[in-house]
Amino acid sequence: MSVLSSHVSTSSEEFAINRAAYLAHIAELKTRRSAASVGGSEKARALHRSRGQLLPRERISALLDPGSPFLEFGQMAGEGLYEGVPPGATVITGIGMVHGRACMLIVNEATVKGGTMFGMTTKRHTRAQQFAWQHRLPCITMVQSGGGFLPDLANIFPDEGQAGTIMYNQVRMSAEGIAQIAIVHGPSTAGGAYIPALCDEVVIIRNQGAMFLGSPQLVYAATKEVSDIESLGGALMHSTISGVTDHLAEDDSHALAITRDIVARLEPRPKLRWPLGKAEPPLYDPAEIYGLFSADRKVPNNTREIVARLVDGSELQEFKPLFGETLICGFANIHGYPIGILASNGVMFPESAVKGAHFMELCCKRDVPLLFLVDTPGFMVGTTVERAGIAKHGAKFMTAMASANVPKYTLITGASYAAAYMAMCGRGFSPHCMMMWPTAHAGLMGPDQAATTMSMVRENIHQREGSSWTAEERANYEAPIRQEFSDFVSPYNYARNLWCDMVIEPKETREVMALLLDLAGRTKAIPTRMGVFRM
Amino acid sequence: MFKKILIANRGEIACRIARSCRRLGVSAAGVHSSADSEALHVREIGQSIEIGGAPAADSYLRMDRVIEAAINVGAEGIHPGFGFLAENAAFARAVEAAGLAFIGPTPEVIDRLGDKAMAKREAIAAGVPVVPGSEGASDDADKIASSVRGLELPVMLKAAAGGGGKGMRALRTLDGLEGEIESAMREAKSSFGSPALIVEQMIEHARHIEVQIVGDGKGKVIHLFERECTLQRRHQKLVEEAPAAPLAPGLRERLLADAVRLGERLNYRNVGTVEFIVQGDHYYFLEVNPRLQVEHPVTEEVTGLDVVELMLRIASGEGLLLNQSDVSISGHAVETRICAEDASANFLPSTGVLSHVSFPSQGVRVETGVDSGSEVTPWYDPMLAKLITHAPTRDQALDRMQLALNQMSVFGVITNRDFLKTLLGLPETRDGSFHTRLIDEKMASWPVEKGAYNKSTLAIAAYIWLLNNRAEPSAGVWSALALTGWHMADSGDGLSPIPDLHLECGANSAAIRFAPLAADGGLRLAVDDVQMELNLRALGDDSYLAIIGSSRTKVRVLQDAGTIHVEDDVGTHAFEALPYLSYISASNVASGELRAPMMGMVLKVNVKSGDAVKAGDVVAIIESMKMEMRICAEADGIVESIHCSEGQTVERNEVVVRVGKAE
Numbered sequence A: 001m002s003v004l005s006s007h008v009s010t011s012s013e014e015f016a017i018n019r020a021a022y023l024a025h026i027a028e029l030k031t032r033r034s035a036a037s038v039g040g041s042e043k044a045r046a047l048h049r050s051r052g053q054l055l056p057r058e059r060i061s062a063l064l065d066p067g068s069p070f071l072e073f074g075q076m077a078g079e080g081l082y083e084g085v086p087p088g089a090t091v092i093t094g095i096g097m098v099h100g101r102a103c104m105l106i107v108n109e110a111t112v113k114g115g116t117m118f119g120m121t122t123k124r125h126t127r128a129q130q131f132a133w134q135h136r137l138p139c140i141t142m143v144q145s146g147g148g149f150l151p152d153l154a155n156i157f158p159d160e161g162q163a164g165t166i167m168y169n170q171v172r173m174s175a176e177g178i179a180q181i182a183i184v185h186g187p188s189t190a191g192g193a194y195i196p197a198l199c200d201e202v203v204i205i206r207n208q209g210a211m212f213l214g215s216p217q218l219v220y221a222a223t224k225e226v227s228d229i230e231s232l233g234g235a236l237m238h239s240t241i242s243g244v245t246d247h248l249a250e251d252d253s254h255a256l257a258i259t260r261d262i263v264a265r266l267e268p269r270p271k272l273r274w275p276l277g278k279a280e281p282p283l284y285d286p287a288e289i290y291g292l293f294s295a296d297r298k299v300p301n302n303t304r305e306i307v308a309r310l311v312d313g314s315e316l317q318e319f320k321p322l323f324g325e326t327l328i329c330g331f332a333n334i335h336g337y338p339i340g341i342l343a344s345n346g347v348m349f350p351e352s353a354v355k356g357a358h359f360m361e362l363c364c365k366r367d368v369p370l371l372f373l374v375d376t377p378g379f380m381v382g383t384t385v386e387r388a389g390i391a392k393h394g395a396k397f398m399t400a401m402a403s404a405n406v407p408k409y410t411l412i413t414g415a416s417y418a419a420a421y422m423a424m425c426g427r428g429f430s431p432h433c434m435m436m437w438p439t440a441h442a443g444l445m446g447p448d449q450a451a452t453t454m455s456m457v458r459e460n461i462h463q464r465e466g467s468s469w470t471a472e473e474r475a476n477y478e479a480p481i482r483q484e485f486s487d488f489v490s491p492y493n494y495a496r497n498l499w500c501d502m503v504i505e506p507k508e509t510r511e512v513m514a515l516l517l518d519l520a521g522r523t524k525a526i527p528t529r530m531g532v533f534r535m
Numbered sequence B: 001m002f003k004k005i006l007i008a009n010r011g012e013i014a015c016r017i018a019r020s021c022r023r024l025g026v027s028a029a030g031v032h033s034s035a036d037s038e039a040l041h042v043r044e045i046g047q048s049i050e051i052g053g054a055p056a057a058d059s060y061l062r063m064d065r066v067i068e069a070a071i072n073v074g075a076e077g078i079h080p081g082f083g084f085l086a087e088n089a090a091f092a093r094a095v096e097a098a099g100l101a102f103i104g105p106t107p108e109v110i111d112r113l114g115d116k117a118m119a120k121r122e123a124i125a126a127g128v129p130v131v132p133g134s135e136g137a138s139d140d141a142d143k144i145a146s147s148v149r150g151l152e153l154p155v156m157l158k159a160a161a162g163g164g165g166k167g168m169r170a171l172r173t174l175d176g177l178e179g180e181i182e183s184a185m186r187e188a189k190s191s192f193g194s195p196a197l198i199v200e201q202m203i204e205h206a207r208h209i210e211v212q213i214v215g216d217g218k219g220k221v222i223h224l225f226e227r228e229c230t231l232q233r234r235h236q237k238l239v240e241e242a243p244a245a246p247l248a249p250g251l252r253e254r255l256l257a258d259a260v261r262l263g264e265r266l267n268y269r270n271v272g273t274v275e276f277i278v279q280g281d282h283y284y285f286l287e288v289n290p291r292l293q294v295e296h297p298v299t300e301e302v303t304g305l306d307v308v309e310l311m312l313r314i315a316s317g318e319g320l321l322l323n324q325s326d327v328s329i330s331g332h333a334v335e336t337r338i339c340a341e342d343a344s345a346n347f348l349p350s351t352g353v354l355s356h357v358s359f360p361s362q363g364v365r366v367e368t369g370v371d372s373g374s375e376v377t378p379w380y381d382p383m384l385a386k387l388i389t390h391a392p393t394r395d396q397a398l399d400r401m402q403l404a405l406n407q408m409s410v411f412g413v414i415t416n417r418d419f420l421k422t423l424l425g426l427p428e429t430r431d432g433s434f435h436t437r438l439i440d441e442k443m444a445s446w447p448v449e450k451g452a453y454n455k456s457t458l459a460i461a462a463y464i465w466l467l468n469n470r471a472e473p474s475a476g477v478w479s480a481l482a483l484t485g486w487h488m489a490d491s492g493d494g495l496s497p498i499p500d501l502h503l504e505c506g507a508n509s510a511a512i513r514f515a516p517l518a519a520d521g522g523l524r525l526a527v528d529d530v531q532m533e534l535n536l537r538a539l540g541d542d543s544y545l546a547i548i549g550s551s552r553t554k555v556r557v558l559q560d561a562g563t564i565h566v567e568d569d570v571g572t573h574a575f576e577a578l579p580y581l582s583y584i585s586a587s588n589v590a591s592g593e594l595r596a597p598m599m600g601m602v603l604k605v606n607v608k609s610g611d612a613v614k615a616g617d618v619v620a621i622i623e624s625m626k627m628e629m630r631i632c633a634e635a636d637g638i639v640e641s642i643h644c645s646e647g648q649t650v651e652r653n654e655v656v657v658r659v660g661k662a663e
Helices: A013-038 A042-050 A056-063 A119-135 A150-155 A163-175 A191-197 A216-223 A229-233 A235-242 A252-264 A286-292 A303-307 A350-366 A383-387 A390-403 A418-423 A447-465 A471-489 A491-496 A506-520 B011-024 B040-045 B063-073 B089-097 B107-114 B116-125 B141-149 B177-192 B251-265 B296-303 B307-315 B394-407 B417-425 B427-431 B438-445 B455-468 B580-587
Strands: A070-073 A091-098 A101-108 A139-143 A180-184 A187-189 A201-205 A210-212 A247-249 A317-319 A327-334 A337-344 A370-376 A408-417 A433-436 A441-443 B004-007 B027-033 B048-052 B077-079 B155-163 B166-171 B197-201 B207-216 B221-233 B236-242 B269-279 B282-289 B332-339 B356-358 B365-368 B383-391 B409-411 B501-505 B508-517 B523-527 B530-540 B543-548 B551-560 B563-568 B571-579 B593-595 B600-605 B618-624 B627-632 B637-642 B655-660
Touching (some): A056 A091, A056 A139, A091 A252, A119 A139, A163 A180, A180 A191, A187 A191, A191 A201, A201 A252, A229 A235, A235 A247, A252 B580, A286 A303, A286 A506, A303 A327, A327 A350, A390 A418, A408 A418, A433 A506, A441 A491, B011 B365, B040 B048, B089 B107, B116 B251, B141 B197, B177 B197, B207 B251, B207 B282, B221 B251, B221 B296, B236 B296, B251 B282, B383 B394, B409 B563, B417 B427, B501 B580, B600 B655
Parallel strands (some): A101 A139, A201 A247, A370 A408, B027 B048
Antiparallel strands (some): A091 A101, A317 A327, B236 B332, B269 B282, B356 B409, B501 B508, B523 B530, B593 B655, B600 B618, B637 B655
């Protein structure tokens, strides 16, 4: 295999400037993650603990095997969207090992607004289910929720992808033999009661967990029957009388221990479908990406230098290295797992698109998963490329990408705009996982382009009406547009809206990819049938 | 020389005797009890006959079976080692009556020396100074009391038939004298079969010096110089050396001459040890041990002789070819006895399976009766091994011993190793100003506390637990060592929000929280509230280089089921590892409410309020549907209250007994 060689001077001034800029990005990322991992207010957490309950993240820690990794999805969901709700949207979703089996954990964050569900909560929940379904991961749902947040009803209740879909997914997964386990840590009311009820096995905690279709208040309002939580839907009642729940636990820890025992009896983890190579670190330290990733967005990055720091032994077996150079294609390993990489190396040209389509066909025939490393301003425009048929070549690329049934991963490292965002396996094309680096920016157009485009339109109006505006007026007009687009293209905007699954940093990328590939590698390969290629 | 002998002993001494046999071309067979069928000495000797059950009285003390075994294996002689039958004249006689050689003194001499009073008379007759005291043994309590009153306090009462420090007691006051005598006689009777006591002036702050003698039984007796065995705890020797620490001028010569003269008077055959107590330039005869001594290796080291070989040659009829002028000593030797006992718990014997045993191989002689996998049972002496160092000077020999003790490790039982290290470091030991009561007098002020480990010891144990509890590494990246604890880093410390593990040692418990393992194997973890960074580099054979800050220390760590043994620069430790969920259930079990599994009649209530119960104990029995249902305690605890009575009918799920946490 050919080894990528690096020509970066780690002692240059440019390296130092880039590095400082990147470290600032990482500091911001870590601060945002910390905000997401705390949970509710100190008071809410203290109250929760005072009831003898473990905090949601403590429950996760206790449930997982010693030393298990935990790969969180949608950590920053809903950031800034709901008042008084920290990033995460009152639920934690992620994957960890229980008795040697990778499981999807879906855990209500009960210390934030009592675990009340918002639109983003259901979106994060269903996204976790979708991933679990795709990877056949047992789902462990830890329920403690006050139900839906009524003002956000439109985003929770009526549509596909909302609460109903949570239940639909549970049933369909159960039907396919993907274990659905719930622990009822606290109240689960009305529709919420169906989340545990639809599970294969339910653990409920004495004097804490409760399930009912109508709360005591609602029961009184509807029928004038006086009841209390324990008699209406308490753990003991459900475990001894109604038989709604299967295991009665004395406290959180006991419930987690029972759940571990349940998982221990599930079918063992399937075998990996790919031969696992020897995991080797890259020849060059991934941390050097900080210094070689251009702090100035106008200066393009050298993609090979980045790939050399992401793949095992910095080895990339390149496909057509001399053709369509603006898209690098090649085979590599990450932590021993095989991967086919399509990495932008500038603007997409007709040849790059055709090369990429060819490479994706190879990967599908050989069952090699795809990683799209995105850093491109878009497809080339102009008469030359139109006459060369860039539209049909781009379509070939998209057809291959959308048809490919091998696992697909998208990592936006830098720019990702317009049709290239789509073509490089954007969210709309359902990659197995969508990731962004803190340096990513994605949108229909960049802030400068947007501002310029809009002021040009305005300029035309001025000309038509014979009026004029000063340079200052023009700048004032452009500023909010620039700001709006700048906010839009931020990776955190994508993370908050769950347009991406996670914002990760260069140094974590190999680990995240390896964890994802391992999960995908334990599912059956689905043969690919390509759509019609426009020739 | 013999063609074949039987070694009627176990442990290190059986192995050691077999070694001399091998060197001399003498075949050896051994014996063992049912408890010792897998013991090291059985494997070392190569042929061994099971002679009975675990209690020594059913096996190693069974003369008939030992002699039968010797005859069956075709042995010509029996070496009794020490302890068991070594000083039993009846045994020696029976061996000789069976036409076999007893490798030791004549039965007559054993008889004469076995009785302390008689031995004392022999010493007086040989002109050897003796401790003032009663003329002879007596089982008349009044007579004993008057002997005590006739001496200056303190006075020592000794079982006439006793030995090895057993059956002795010191009287420092005349208060309660009669009671003391009565209880000493009772003890003597139960331990040695005879209530007879002898009374002696107690010589305080004295040293214990003994002379190794060898005789051919035909009048020739030589000495192999002296040994110092002053470091004793309750008359049990712990550290021995040869030659003695500095003595008053001319004293050694007098001791040696007296010992030889006594031997000559006894027409001594084979090897023996004449014991003295020495105070300043006075010395007194104590007793003669007519057998091989535990501490004989120090004599061997300084004289270059093999004492077992001498025994075999004399017993086989070759006689004693060695002359006094042939014997000289060079350098200084020190021996320590490694025993399975807990110095912090009044030297309580410690038993269990030795999951790991290793001794240093350089600069030290090791006499061991155990190896990795051996089991230490409560049936026999707790001595596991002896370490012997030999160096040009006493200081160097002591230093080497300190090092050897540091380098050894035994996991599975508590040993006295750390206690021995303390002893060797005492200024009194180093300058020879010690006396036999030093340990007993000073021990209370030594910090021999259990669990003298520190946070880094716990960190090391926790690290190994984490590695051992990762799923098998072949299972892919989710269980790869490199991704241990991986999660997306935030600005926090990365430590788990709950204690992943508790490490318990006795009543102490430490909470451990892990952060993800770094790529270089470094691990940040919190031991209770103290955060530390640790890396362990495997060196093989359960050894690791522990890197904490700027220090690098070689440690040995071994996990044996739920126990993690750590040997580091502060000692040997065993921790019970309790992962979070088991810790919580162990420390905070269920509700303590024991409920009726179904409706039925209470047949029996086995406990009452305040009773201590153990997990699994049946607290009540309920009859229902023609079945007897047992209601068992879920965890150890104290019964708080009973909510049913026999004959009463209880409903399903009704609480019948409430168990609270034990204090």
